[in-house]
Each structure stands twice: as structure tokens, then as C-alpha cells.
Amino acid sequence: MRLPSLPVALTPRRRPRPPRDLPLEAGERVLAGVPGAWATQRALLLAAGPGWDRLPWHEVLAATWDDERGALAVESVRGAREVVLGEPGLLPETVRERVQSSIVLTRHVPVLGRRGVRVVARRVPGRDGLLWQEVADPGVDPADPRVRAAVDLEQRRLRAAML
Template sequence: MKVFRRLPADARRSLKTEPGERVLTFAPSGDGYLVATTLALHLPGGGRIPYEDIDRASWDENGLNLITTGGERHRVGTTEPGLLPETVRERVNATIVVNKHVDLPGRGGVRLVARRRPGGEVTGWTLVFDDGLDPDDPGLRAQAEQALEGLRRSMGV
């Protein structure tokens, strides 16, 4: 297999980057490259996922399994991830401003997560309910929103 020290020029040109965004590391995939930049993970075929939108990323012998905060699932094959797992983990963790589990009265709990763009302001909060709880239950949501307001006040976020 051919080893690249730099992302090939044609692959670099095809990235949809923002001004100042630069490549950190990459890995070959069957249909292109999986590229970690300073602001996002770029998927083969042109997809771009900002780190603050990545909920979970896991790696196995076949490649990357990723779930976004919006629930989209991505599977990207690569057998030689190089530094990608460490880079993605560090970049995603750096977007988390607050990650706190709060118990809800008699019902389990909710994880309150505030995320921000690298170097930016808080972009929003995510409510992650414990398994078995219905996030569409209006009473449960009201309790979670109340817990969120209390947390925001106490932390000044």
C-alpha cells in the first residue's frame, strides 16, 4: 500500500473547508479519504461534520462508526486509521463545555451537555435522557428544561 505523508493535492482541493481551517491528519478509505481538520471531520465523498455535531465516534478493525447529535449514523471503512481516533476524540472532547447528569424526580435522569465550536461560543445544549425514558413526554421534558435552567444559572453559561 502506498503511504502518504501529506494529503494528496486533489483530495485537499476537494475539501469544503472554512477560512483558516487546516488538515491535521487523514486516513485512506475505499472511496477517498477520511480527513480530520481543525474544525471538522470530512468524510469521503464530500460530507463535513463539525466536531460539535459529533455525539459518538467509535473505531474498530473496519473503520469508523459515528453518530451525530441529530441522530445521523455514518460508517466509514479504513483499515489504517493512523492518528484519526486520537485526533477526533481530542477535538470532540474540546467542544464540550458542560457535561452533567441530573436526576429527575422519581424517573431516572438526563445528561445536560453544552457544546461549542472550537474557539467559539456555546452553540447549544443537548438533553440526553437515560435509557427507558421518553424524550417526547411533555412532563419529563419540562423537568429536564427546569434542570437545565438551574444548571445554566449556577454555571453562568
């Protein structure tokens, strides 16, 4: 007996298989991905020449998906990067969820009018405690003594409030 075929919209999609050279750590598993970009529970892996660029979630500051261009733009503590992927599958949603789940707290500390420094507390998989990050707005020098004093004071307040 032959079963009727499902309409295309109801046909289950096959999840693409990650390449064999994808540098997974022990116990790490792929959550979503497409050729050129793979998300695991610990990091975003982006194709980089003959190898892979590994961006742990706590290093990803922002990521946006441009549906018209099929491009994933990633801003990390190492700089910005864009990868044209075409069909994204579940990658954009997975990236958003992983980045958001790493953030415990974020607070903007204004130091020059509205400009300032964003203080972020993040979880790092496999590590106890929180990682504290500071992301300066354009035109703000995080090494400036006045900026440093304001950020340090706010960070002490936030740490004390979390105890």
C-alpha cells in the same frame, strides 16, 4: 557520504494529503486524516458518494475506532455512520480530542428510573456562548411534559451555576 537507513519503526511517516475536493472553509486546516475521513479544527469530513459529509465537532455525540476491522463509527445528531478506513494514522486520537474539547459540561438527568436525558453544553468554533444539547436515552421521549420539565429545570440550574 551515504547515511544509514533508519529501521522501519523509526522512519517518519508521511501524512496523507487531503484530496483537492475536500470542502474546507476559509482558514480551516486539516489536522489528521486518511482517504475517506479527514479531521480539521472545525469538523470531521467523511466521504459520502461523490462528495463529503461535514460533521461539525459539536454535532458528534460519540466516535469509536474498531482496530480489528479498521472502522470508525460515528454517532452524530444526524444519526450513526461507519466508515471502513484500514490504517487510521492519527485520526482516532484526533477525533477523540476534538470531540472532548468541544464539551464544556455534561450532566445526566434521570427521569424514568435510571433512564433519562443527557444535557450537554458545547463550544462551537467561531461562535460566542455555548450550545446546549439534549440527548435522550433509548425509550425516553424528550417531548413528554414530565421529561421536559425535569430537563428544563436542570438546564436552568446548570446555566446559573456557570455564570
